[in-house]
Amino acid sequence: MGDDFKVARTLDIKGQVCPLTFVRSKLAIEKLAIGEVLEIIVDHQPAAVNVPRSMELEGQAVLGVEQTGEAEWHLFVRKDREKPKQ
Amino acid sequence: MDFTEDQILRYSRHIILPEVGGDGQERLLSAKVALVGAGGLGSPVGYYLAAAGVGTIGVIDDDRVELSNLQRQIAHNTQRLGTLKAESAKATWEALNSDAKVIVHAVRLTAANIRGIIGNYDIVVDGSDNFPTRYLVNDACVMMKKTLISAAVYRFEGQVIAIYPGEGPCYRCFFETPPPAGTVPSCQEAGVLGVVPGVVGTLQATEVVKAILGIGEPLRGRLLIWNALEMSFVTVKVPRNRECPVCGDHPTITELIAGESFCGTG
Numbered sequence: 402m403g404d405d406f407k408v409a410r411t412l413d414i415k416g417q418v419c420p421l422t423f424v425r426s427k428l429a430i431e432k433l434a435i436g437e438v439l440e441i442i443v444d445h446q447p448a449a450v451n452v453p454r455s456m457e458l459e460g461q462a463v464l465g466v467e468q469t470g471e472a473e474w475h476l477f478v479r480k481d482r483e484k485p486k487q
Numbered sequence: 488m489d490f491t492e493d494q495i496l497r498y499s500r501h502i503i504l505p506e507v508g509g510d511g512q513e514r515l516l517s518a519k520v521a522l523v524g525a526g527g528l529g530s531p532v533g534y535y536l537a538a539a540g541v542g543t544i545g546v547i548d549d550d551r552v553e554l555s556n557l558q559r560q561i562a563h564n565t566q567r568l569g570t571l572k573a574e575s576a577k578a579t580w581e582a583l584n585s586d587a588k589v590i591v592h593a594v595r596l597t598a599a600n601i602r603g604i605i606g607n608y609d610i611v612v613d614g615s616d617n618f619p620t621r622y623l624v625n626d627a628c629v630m631m632k633k634t635l636i637s638a639a640v641y642r643f644e645g646q647v648i649a650i651y652p653g654e655g656p657c658y659r660c661f662f663e664t665p666p667p668a669g670t671v672p673s674c675q676e677a678g679v680l681g682v683v684p685g686v687v688g689t690l691q692a693t694e695v696v697k698a699i700l701g702i703g704e705p706l707r708g709r710l711l712i713w714n715a716l717e718m719s720f721v722t723v724k725v726p727r728n729r730e731c732p733v734c735g736d737h738p739t740i741t742e743l744i745a746g747e748s749f750c751g752t753g
Contacts, residue, residue, distance in 0.1 A: 420499060420503055421495070421496070421499060423503060424495060424499045424502045424503060425495065427502060427503070427508065427509065428490065428495065428502065428509045431508060431509045431510060455503075458505075459505055485505035485508060486505060487505045487506055
């Protein structure tokens with residue numbers, strides 16, 4: 402799944418739980434340019450659902466969620482907007 | 488800027504908000520806010536601004552902590568009786584968050600010193616307890632084009648307004664001159680329910696944070712009146728007065744004047 406686009410930055414936040422998973426992902430997205438893709442690696446199951454959902458609510462594009470282990474997910478989020486949707 | 492690990496945790500509930508984010512948090516950290524008074528109103532204002540990570544908080548107060556203050560002035564405590572309120576507030580707020588640098592101005596504001604003091608800040612919060620200071624701060628903020636969040640409390644009631652010079656009314660637009668000395672009780676003799684300045688100061692802090700972040704509808708041109716006994720909020724629209732002596736089309740007050748000369752006594 403990660404092959405269709407170029408990942409600009411990978412954020413490994415295994416060991417982190419909600420809501421810090423989203424907080425860290427959001428701070429990382431803020432640093433990217435529009436169109437760039439952030440890969441987020443999490444091992445906290447709720448984060449695999451919550452982080453993409455929160456990103457979508459803020460108007461960013463979730464390109465995919467890939468489960469790579471029993472408790473490991475790679476989330477791919479493209480930055481679509483500078484200012485989050487409110 | 489890059490946040491430290493502690494800052495990410497400390498401000499996580501801000502960063503999550505779409506209206507704030509890391510970007511807004513950076514704005515809070517670089518904001519400079521002056522508080523006139525470290526009393527009943529200034530205490531919660533400074534407390535919440537420090538908690539929010541407002542980077543520079545100036546506190547202007549030359550009084551010392553008295554036992555009768557502690558029923559409402561939550562920046563202070565019993566151990567600090569007799570110490571300068573500005574110093575006591577600095578100790579409290581910096582203990583809450585060392586990201587907030589609190590600058591002590593242990594002076595009484597005058598026509599001569601006010602420009603030099605508030606000139607270093609972006610936003611001014613009036614939590615003073617007397618009319619001469621209230622009008623002096625209003626006039627100086629109008630002349631210097633500083634956003635002013637003004638409030639007052641009395642017994643069970645409080646009022647707040649956000650003054651954006653040039654964009655809405657100033658305090659003199661609706662209360663043109665202070666009441667004659669002696670016709671209104673000062674806070675020292677009036678009595679006030681302790682939580683009232685807590686609520687009203689927290690409303691002021693909210694307007695400050697909104698102003699820094701540039702979000703929401705500022706309390707501009709609207710005087711908010713809160714009554715604790717009725718538990719009611721009333722907002723009164725107040726237009727800009729073109730005849731206003733300080734911010735009108737033909738101002739007659741063009742220089743700051745000492746409080747005593749227009750109000751009798753403080």
